[in-house]
Amino acid sequence: MTAFMPVTDKVIEDLCAIVGPHNVSVDEEKRLAYSRDEVGVQFWDRQYCADVVVFPESTEHVSRIMAYANDKVIPVTPRGAGTGLSGGAVPAFGGIIMSFEKMNRILELDLENLTVTVEPGVVTSEIQSVAMKHSLQYAGDPCSGDASFIGGNVAENAGGNKVIKYGTTGANVLGLEVVLPSGEITWFGGKRRKDVTGLDLVHLMVGSEGTLGVVTKIILKLVPLQERIVDLLVPFEKVEDAISFVPKVITEAKIVPVALEFMDRRALKIVSRYLGSSLPFDDAGAHLIIQLEGNDPEVLADEYEKVGDMCLESGALEVFVADNRNFREKLWKARKGIAEAVMAFYTKYAKEDISVPIKEVPALIKAVDEVCRKWDLEAANYGHAGDGNVHINLLAGEDRVDWHEAIEGARIDLYEVTKKLGGTLSGEHGIGLKRKKYIGMFLDEAQIRLIKGIKQVFDPKGILNPGKLVE
Ligand code: 2HG
Numbered sequence: 001m002t003a004f005m006p007v008t009d010k011v012i013e014d015l016c017a018i019v020g021p022h023n024v025s026v027d028e029e030k031r032l033a034y035s036r037d038e039v040g041v042q043f044w045d046r047q048y049c050a051d052v053v054v055f056p057e058s059t060e061h062v063s064r065i066m067a068y069a070n071d072k073v074i075p076v077t078p079r080g081a082g083t084g085l086s087g088g089a090v091p092a093f094g095g096i097i098m099s100f101e102k103m104n105r106i107l108e109l110d111l112e113n114l115t116v117t118v119e120p121g122v123v124t125s126e127i128q129s130v131a132m133k134h135s136l137q138y139a140g141d142p143c144s145g146d147a148s149f150i151g152g153n154v155a156e157n158a159g160g161n162k163v164i165k166y167g168t169t170g171a172n173v174l175g176l177e178v179v180l181p182s183g184e185i186t187w188f189g190g191k192r193r194k195d196v197t198g199l200d201l202v203h204l205m206v207g208s209e210g211t212l213g214v215v216t217k218i219i220l221k222l223v224p225l226q227e228r229i230v231d232l233l234v235p236f237e238k239v240e241d242a243i244s245f246v247p248k249v250i251t252e253a254k255i256v257p258v259a260l261e262f263m264d265r266r267a268l269k270i271v272s273r274y275l276g277s278s279l280p281f282d283d284a285g286a287h288l289i290i291q292l293e294g295n296d297p298e299v300l301a302d303e304y305e306k307v308g309d310m311c312l313e314s315g316a317l318e319v320f321v322a323d324n325r326n327f328r329e330k331l332w333k334a335r336k337g338i339a340e341a342v343m344a345f346y347t348k349y350a351k352e353d354i355s356v357p358i359k360e361v362p363a364l365i366k367a368v369d370e371v372c373r374k375w376d377l378e379a380a381n382y383g384h385a386g387d388g389n390v391h392i393n394l395l396a397g398e399d400r401v402d403w404h405e406a407i408e409g410a411r412i413d414l415y416e417v418t419k420k421l422g423g424t425l426s427g428e429h430g431i432g433l434k435r436k437k438y439i440g441m442f443l444d445e446a447q448i449r450l451i452k453g454i455k456q457v458f459d460p461k462g463i464l465n466p467g468k469l470v471e
């Protein structure tokens, strides 16, 4: 591991000369605030804190900061909006936090190439709004999209609610301007849809958690906005029935929904309590939200009737058609609010981000039950059932003294099952600091050796976001 140099007064002076004193902060409160993400501080063994926070305003600023830090061997941790759930932006070795909130411009909307070029500090939902004004959509849709920065979405390859139809963030990224740890500025990809010239460095960067290079511009793909959206809210008495129904929408109805989300009874209860409002049949074992879209109202109606009938034949208690904005907003508020609700009512929990082949979701949910019984824990299960990514939230009571041990035991059991089911550790939240000690359960020696080798090529001095992934 590299021996890093300390951030002295001289370093602060030099950073001020690069970005201007108004873009450098050593204020303790600020340093602490910028050293956290959404992983509760109770999960870290110590308080992480950067020595300085810098706010670059341009690619040139980023390049000069990186060249300087590389020369002086000072760690740099890039940071988006801090909505991450893996500690990916936590400065494990202190040093410099590079925050992108001042690089927040939408640079170009290209209606002929159907692309939008943005800086990393743009809030995800702003990109969606701009595209929408032109009857287009940016299809990346993480649950934290009203707050998250697109740069963070790229770094973690955020998934979200539209992955079955439109893919993850990475599937919507065409090009990236990247500053390498040396300070060199380069472009991977561009506005072109096809590119086999060399290796696919765009998608090596996507999901690399800010460990290889700093993304300073992003070219995203836009797709036509469909005129009509319908959400079905479908309560099932039994969670198994809800989950087993999921693949049938595609395999039997031959319809690819935009979203196919699930929330079990406990998840719904927690969020209802948090929001002070509930959805119908809140005692049901689980609810599905199935979103369909299209331009032709008749085709869309045929599709949702077909899916609705199939739900009823498969044990649904009712099918609610949310074809108006109010109802739709209410049900998505519930779905998107679960993560926050859990954090509001619990301090002793584990948020898991398991991803399995779609067919294995029922087996996974069954295993969660067994694991919880063994460790005397509860679980709130919800998430992107349509793509096999389930957020299992393991919950311990507030009075549980040995909660750390219980959750750790349950987590290891859960990971063992996940592996047997052909699944993996994280579908969309990333490894960061939080999961790195488990990565060896899922990647073999050859994979780890390759990842370390790639890191060495990009960042020989190991200054960029050190202590993450496999380090
Ligand atoms: C979601 O899908 C987010 O709601 C957060 O990815 C999940 O906090 C979680 O467990």
Ligand code: ZN
Pocket (backbone or CB within 6 Å): 143, 160, 383, 384, 391, 428
């Ligand atoms: Zn999610």
